[in-house]
Amino acid sequence: MIKNNQSLKKETSNSLDLGVPIQVENVELGNLTKSMHYTGLMESKSTVNISSKITAEIKDIYVNEGDWVEKGSLIAKLDDSKLIANKKTLESKLKTLQINSSYLSQEVSDYYTSSSAIYSLEKLESEITYLNDQKMKMKALLDAGAIPKNTYDELEQKSLSMDIQKNELKSTIDNNYESLENQKNMLNSQIEELKTMIDEIDMTIKDTEIRAPLSGNIRVINYEKGDLAIGTKPFVTIDDRNEMKVLVSVSEKDLSNIKENGKVKLGIIGRGLNLDAQITKISSYMNSKTKMTDVEININQEEILDELIIGSTVDVEFVIEESENSPLISKESLVKQTDATYVYTVKDGLVTKKQVEIGIEVKDKVAILNGIETGEKIAIKNLKNLYDGAKVYIYQGEDKE
Numbered sequence: 165m166i167k168n169n170q171s172l173k174k175e176t177s178n179s180l181d182l183g184v185p186i187q188v189e190n191v192e193l194g195n196l197t198k199s200m201h202y203t204g205l206m207e208s209k210s211t212v213n214i215s216s217k218i219t220a221e222i223k224d225i226y227v228n229e230g231d232w233v234e235k236g237s238l239i240a241k242l243d244d245s246k247l248i249a250n251k252k253t254l255e256s257k258l259k260t261l262q263i264n265s266s267y268l269s270q271e272v273s274d275y276y277t278s279s280s281a282i283y284s285l286e287k288l289e290s291e292i293t294y295l296n297d298q299k300m301k302m303k304a305l306l307d308a309g310a311i312p313k314n315t316y317d318e319l320e321q322k323s324l325s326m327d328i329q330k331n332e333l334k335s336t337i338d339n340n341y342e343s344l345e346n347q348k349n350m351l352n353s354q355i356e357e358l359k360t361m362i363d364e365i366d367m368t369i370k371d372t373e374i375r376a377p378l379s380g381n382i383r384v385i386n387y388e389k390g391d392l393a394i395g396t397k398p399f400v401t402i403d404d405r406n407e408m409k410v411l412v413s414v415s416e417k418d419l420s421n422i423k424e425n426g427k428v429k430l431g432i433i434g435r436g437l438n439l440d441a442q443i444t445k446i447s448s449y450m451n452s453k454t455k456m457t458d459v460e461i462n463i464n465q466e467e468i469l470d471e472l473i474i475g476s477t478v479d480v481e482f483v484i485e486e487s488e489n490s491p492l493i494s495k496e497s498l499v500k501q502t503d504a505t506y507v508y509t510v511k512d513g514l515v516t517k518k519q520v521e522i523g524i525e526v527k528d529k530v531a532i533l534n535g536i537e538t539g540e541k542i543a544i545k546n547l548k549n550l551y552d553g554a555k556v557y558i559y560q561g562e563d564k565e
Contacts, residue, residue, distance in 0.1 A: 183555030187545040188510050193538050194492040196531045198485040198524045199429070200421060204412030204478045206432070208403035209462065212378060216242065216393035217371040227400070229385055233376040239400060242372035242393055251365045258358040265351040272344045285333050292326050299323055380404050381474060403474050408463045409444065410478045413456040421484045422446065428461050431479035435471055439463065443482075485524045487531035495530050497544045498522070507536060508543040508550050510558075515543055517552035 220242035227239050299319055306316045374393075380402040387393055410430060414422065424446055430439040445460040461480070463472070498520075499506040505522055508515040520535030536542065543550060550556070 181555075182557040183513065184546055184549045184557075185559045186508075186510070186515075186543040186550070186556045187560070188541045188558055189494060189497065189544050191491045191493055191532070191536055191538050191540045191542060193489050194529075196487040196490065196492060196524055196526050196529060197483055198526050199481045199483050200418055202412045202414060202480045202482070204410040204461070204480045206472055206474055206476045206478055207409050207411050208380070208405060208474055209407035209409045210404045211383060212380070212402045212404060213398035214239070214374060214377065214400050214402065215395050215398050216374060217395060218242065218368060219392065219394050220244070220372060222387055222389055222391050222393050223372075225385065225387070225389055227382050227385070229382050231382045233380065233382060233402065235376055235379045237376050238373055239376055239382075240374040240387075240393075242374070244369050244372040247365055247369050247372070251362060251369070254358055254362050254365070258355060258362065261351055261355050261358065265348065265355060268344065268348045268351060272341070272348055282337060285330065285337060288326065288330050288333060292323070292330060295319070295323050295326060374399055376402060378402060378404055379406075383474070405469055405472075405474075408469055408472050408474075410441075410461040410463065410480060412459050412461070412478075412480045413451075413454070414459050414482075416450065416455040416457070418482075419446070419457060422459065422482050427483040427486075429481040429483065430461065430463075431481070432472065433477045433479060434473065435476075437468060437471065439465060439468075487523050490523060490531040490533070491536055491538055492529050492531055493536075493542055494544055495525060495528050497542045497547070498530065499547055508547065508554075509536060510541045510543055510556060513555055513557065515550055515552070515554050515556055517550075 223241045223243045225240045227233060233239065299316075302311060302316045302319050305311045306313060382400055383403050384398075384401040386398055386400065393399060422443060424443050426443045428441045428443055430441055431437075432439065441461050441463060443459060444462040447458040447460075450457045463469070493507065497507050499508070499517075504519045506517050506519055509518055518535050521533040523531035523533045525531075543556065
């Protein structure tokens with residue numbers, strides 16, 4: 165039977181039908197990070213202002229801005245010439261007082277053994293002892309009627325007079341001793357006062373040396389040699405390099421995407437370092453003009469602190485959302501319909517329409533949470549011409565409609 169031309173043409177067309185031309189991609193596992201980028205500055209977490217404890221002329225400054233200083237190292241020296249001169253004067257006075265005190269202490273110590281008054285007292289006491297013996301003998305003679313009473317009374321009166329002399333002499337001796345003790349104590353008090361004054365001058369002389377209370381970098385020097393240093397104006401500012409931070413200003417529109425303890429990736433420009441960190445603090449203040457808020461990010465990797473440069477630029481990547489080890493496909497492979505999102509998987513020249521659950525989207529990629537597996541092939545071209553079960557063929561080159 166001979167077919168007509170129209171049937172033959174249709175049959176020939178069907179035999180040459182390869183299906184819908186498409187391009188495909190493989191579903192592969194990968195990581196996807198949704199983030200935003202800002203530029204920040206490297207700063208020390210804390211700075212210390214060092215001020216002079218005294219007012220004095222600056223004799224020498226031994227550091228420059230940017231220098232590294234160790235804890236305790238000498239930063240500057242103030243003029244101490246007047247203090248040293250004053251100290252020498254006080255030390256001379258102290259030496260004189262100490263010599264006088266030594267003599268006086270010896271006099272006090274030897275007073276009851278070498279004083280002329282003590283000798284006079286001992287002599288008087290000896291005379292009184294002798295007189296008392298005579299009184300006893302005279303009393304016996306008086307009682308026996310051998311002597312008149314007035315003779316005994318004269319002796320008694322002399323005894324009373326000598327007792328009065330003794331008491332007066334003892335009082336004088338004790339008063340003199342007390343006076344010597346008071347003089348010694350006064351001298352010792354003056355000596356201690358001078359010692360205290362000298363100690364205070366020594367402390368002030370020590371304060372003429374301005375030393376670093378911690379190790380770090382000199383950020384600012386506010387004086388020059390010959391200036392008058394005063395306590396109300398910081399002498400230098402030192403950056404504490406034991407703790408570093410990155411300071412970055414974030415716009416108002418992006419603040420909702422970050423939170424404290426949120427993940428951050430830092431790129432230390434100029435050092436080739438890449439670090440993982442966390443947001444430490446989000447300021448509660450926003451600049452009313454720029455609509456920017458300061459965000460702090462601490463750097464906790466102690467082993468790299470010495471490599472960081474204060475004031476250097478840092479690339480800050482705020483991680484908004486991450487997908488790890490998820491199937492990744494191109495956004496152009498998605499077919500978004502009212503009820504759900506689909507892709508077309510390709511196998512043996514046919515496509516299958518599969519519903520998928522999508523995750524985060526970054527640029528031209530999207531993470532798939534459910535619906536397809538790694539290794540599957542999916543269509544990425546001519547999706548509007550596809551349907552479930554459609555025949556397809558893979559081509560390379562420009563789109564074919």
